[in-house]
Amino acid sequence: MSTNHSSVKILNENVDQLTKYEDMVKAYEDLTIEEGCTEVQLRPRPKSGFFFKSGPGRIWWPDLGPDLVAGFRAGFKRLSTFKNQRVDAELDELLKSRNELEAKMQSLHPILPGLQAVENDSKQLSDMITFTSSLAENVSSKVRQLDLAKNRVMLCLQRVEDILDLKFCTDGVQTALHDEDYEKAAAHIHRFLTLDEDILRMSADANEGSTLDTSFKLLHEAQTKLKSIVHGKFDSAVRSGDVASVERFFKTFPLIGENEAGLVKFSKYLCSQLSDVTEKKVTQALQTAPSDKRYNVIFSDAATILFEDVARAVEIHQPLVETYYGHGLLLTLVRHLQNECDRQVRRIVCQFKDTRNFDKKIQLIQQQQNAFQKQVNERVEPREADVLLAEVAIFSTRTELYMRFLRRRCFNDLEVAFQDEEVLKNKKAEVDQLLNGCELSTFIQEFIGGYITMEEYFMKQMVAKAISMDQRALSSSNVDCVCAMLNHACALLERDYADVLFSRLRAGYTTGFDSIAQAYNLVQSTLVAGRGINTDAETEKAKALFLAALNNVEVSIENTQTLKSNVQLEINTLYANSCLNDLNQVTNRLKEISTFGFNQLIANSIRQRIKPLIDSFSSVNHNLTEEEFSQYEASDPWVQNLICNIDNLLVTFRTSLTPSNYDQFVSHLSNEVTALLEKVVLKTTFNRLGGLQFDKEIRSLVGYLTSTTTWTIRDKFARLNQMATILNLEKVAEVLDYWGGNSGPLTWRLTPADVRHVLSLRYDFKSDDIKRLKL
Structure with a gap:
């Protein structure tokens, strides 16, 4: 236990x-x-x-x-x-x-004694900033109070001035109406309308209230009375044909607040004037006798008269509208004038169709062109079709010019009046809707549809006729007849046809203004006339005409040679051959014109675009180190930019010229590049790496130009290639390995002097060694 x-x-x-x-x-x-x-x-x-x-x-x-x-x-x-x-x-x-x-810690010991001083200075600066801030706040608060008081005083003064103006207008308008000085009365009403009635009533005390009410009542009554008077006086002036009074009261409408009513009334007045004057002119034009040389174009002439009158009305009254009514309201005037123009055009077109049977002929042509239609008994003659086509073409041209004028004037007015892009866009859309939806545009569209049908028919008829006439002179079996026709053909080609082509090429290839002065003068003239500068479309049109003429020359040379070959197959006599030799002269003349055209093209357009690119070669270092040479290899500072710009230049011509002319253009361009580049190279210094870089640049340029054409380009750069070879040498004496008997298949384009000059461009070659050369 x-x-x-x-x-x-x-x-x-x-x-x-x-x-x-x-x-x-x-x-x-x-x-x-x-x-x-x-x-x-x-x-x-x-x-x-x-x-x-x-x-x-x-x-x-x-x-x-x-x-x-x-x-x-x-x-x-x-x-x-x-x-x-x-x-x-x-x-x-x-x-x-x-x-x-x-x-x-040891580095901080020297700073410790100054920290106390910095602390004291910081406290002192803080106290100073606090004091300054407090002072500024006190001052600015007082300034704000003063500014507020000033604004209130200004408002009070403005109210006092408004009340004084109100009393002055009340007394002045009564006196002006009594004296029938309606312009002065309108000026008083205009001043009254600029006052803010509600603010004046609020700012007035009880004692002045009844006085202001009385003044307002009197001025409103005066305004109503003056409106009635101005409307009545304007209508009376229109009925009596008093032009001065019409313009006088037209200027009064905006002062009494009736801008829209004034424009409408004035537009109706101009329409009535236009209707009376134009109707007389058109009636006179339509009454031209058939024997008159202008009979075939009377309807296009009548339309031209109408368009000119409308354009003149716009041009004359546009400053009046802009001055007294402000910008942006010209469209209202144009809308009413165009309605009147449509009414007059409707009359001209109806008479044109009735007189020329235009609709019936179009119907006949359509029946003839319908393969399933039975053979008709009537047919339109090509000559009649030619006359109708010419008149419709003139009608369309005049209409397009007229529409372009109205559109430009309205757009310029709207651009000044409205700065918001969205609002401006909507307003311009209203102009387009007005012009595109008017009856005149509808008629033109209808005419153009018929014109196309008739033009197709006319061309088919002309081709069929040319085919039937092709062998007519040869089928006569008469050598004299054939030779005579050949002589006429050569004369026409060399004298008339070639001269027309030459005149078009002589105008040059337009690239813009030739000088600053020309541009300044154009700007000044257009501003004075109130028109916009429209050089882009004109320049592009001139360019297209020049290139078309150049292409026509090249095609004409081919056709002339074809004509000679075909005729030689049919005729083989000495007399006829001598006539055919004249065609060689025509061919040579056309070739001269072609060369002239290309020279114009190079001089006017290409050289000024290429030269700055070539000149930039001198700004590129050609004394190169190994590192710089490696950098150039990764990103070349000159030749790639040159190739890119040349490619952009060629793109603009590749689609505009025929293949043969394009190849010829590249050839001329290569000649210009080599000529300019050689001059620049001879002013530049090199070392061996720079010479190697130059050789790479030449090979790149040659490779690019070769890829753009089917013609050979390499031979044009032979001198530059040989210069690059010389600049690549390690020693002066090495040139002897390529010179004289050692040249092999190489053909030197450089003279001995040229070789020494190129060697001197190497700054590391001694001049004594160059002089000792035995070339």
Whole structure:
């Protein structure tokens, strides 16, 4: 029994010790025992002992049996050892940076004496800023108060001036109406309308209220009376044809707030004037006798007269509308004038159709072109169709010019009046809707439809006639007849046809203004006339005409040679051959014109675009180091830019010229490039690497130009290639390996003087060595 009691006592003591050490172990739960160990926890393992849990792993601790306390002491010792090791490692880490920290502390010692001064200055600056801020706040608050007071004083003065103006207008309008000085009365009403009646009533005191009411009543009555007078006077002036009075009262409408009414009345007046004058002119034009040389175009002439009168009315009265009514209202005037124009055009078109039998002829042509239609008895003669086509074409041209004039005038007026893009876009859409939806546009569309049908018929008839006439002279079996026709053909081609082509090419390939003075004069003239500058369309048209003439020359040369070959197959006599030789003269003349045209193209357009690109060669360094040479190889500073610009230039001509003319153009361009580049190269200095770079540039340029044409280009760069070869030499004497008898198949394009000049471009070659060369 005593033994059991003592065993229980020992067990209780062990439990107490276990609890004590367990508490001590729990105090080290964040202790790192090994790498990766973030948690240490001791807990009993049933029936087998204890283990440590550390992260995902476990450290086994065997069952100590009776010596449990000793085991816990050993475990605690090990935990203490681990903690001490960690603390030692941290201390070692801190001690490593001791020297650095001491050095930094030493560097701070010289600064310490100045910190007190900095602190004092900072406090002083802070006090000064605080004082300045307070002072500024006080001043700004007073300024705001003064500004508020000033604004109120200005408002008071404005109210006083408005009240004085109101009284002045009240007295002045009565006097002006009595004296029938309607312009002055309208000016008083206009001033009254600019006043804010509600604000004046609010700012007036009780004593002045009745006076203001009286003034407002009198002015409203005067406004109503003046409106009635102005409307009546304007109508009377229109009926009597008093132009001066019409314009006088037209200027009065906006002063009395009748802008829209004034514009409508004035537009109707202009329409009546236009109707009377134009109707007389159109009637006179339509009464032209059939024997008159203008009889075939009397209807297009009548339409032209109508368009000119409408355009003149717009041009004359636009400044009047803009001055007295403001910008943005011209469309109202144009709308009424266009309605009158449509009415007059309707009359002209109806008479045109009746007189020319336009609809009937279109119907006959459609019947003839219908393969399923039976043969008709009537047919339209090509001569009649030619006359109708010419008149319809003139009618369409005049209409397009007229529409373009109205659109430009309205757009210019709207662009001044409206700055908002969306509003401006909507207003321009109104203009387009007016012009595209008017009766004139409808008539033109109808005419163009008939024109296309008739033009197709006319072309077919002309082709059929040309085919029937093709062999007529040869079929006469008369050599004299054939030779006479050949002589006439040569004379026409050389004298008339060639001269027309030459005159078009002589005008040159327009690229813009020839000088600043020309551009300035054009701007001044267009501003004075009130027109917009429209040079882009004219320039593009001139370019197209030039290139078309150049293509026509090339095709004409081919056709002339074909004509000669075909006639030679039919006739083989000495007399006829002598006549055919005249066709050679025509061909030579056309070739001269072609050469002249290309020279004009190069001189007027190409040279001024290519020369700056070539001249930039002199700004590129060709005395290269190895590093610079490598950089040039990766990104060439000159030739790639030149090739890119030449390619952009060629794109504009590739689709506009015939294939033969395009090849010839590339050839002329290559000649220009080589001539300009040779001049620039002879003014540049090189070393051997620079010469090698120049050789690469020439090869790149030749390769590109060769790829753009079917003609040979390499021979045009022969001199530049030989210059590149010379600039690549290591020594002066090496040139003899390529010169004279050693040249082999190479034909030198450079003279001995040229060779010496190129050698002198190498700054590392001595002039004495160059002079001693025996070339």
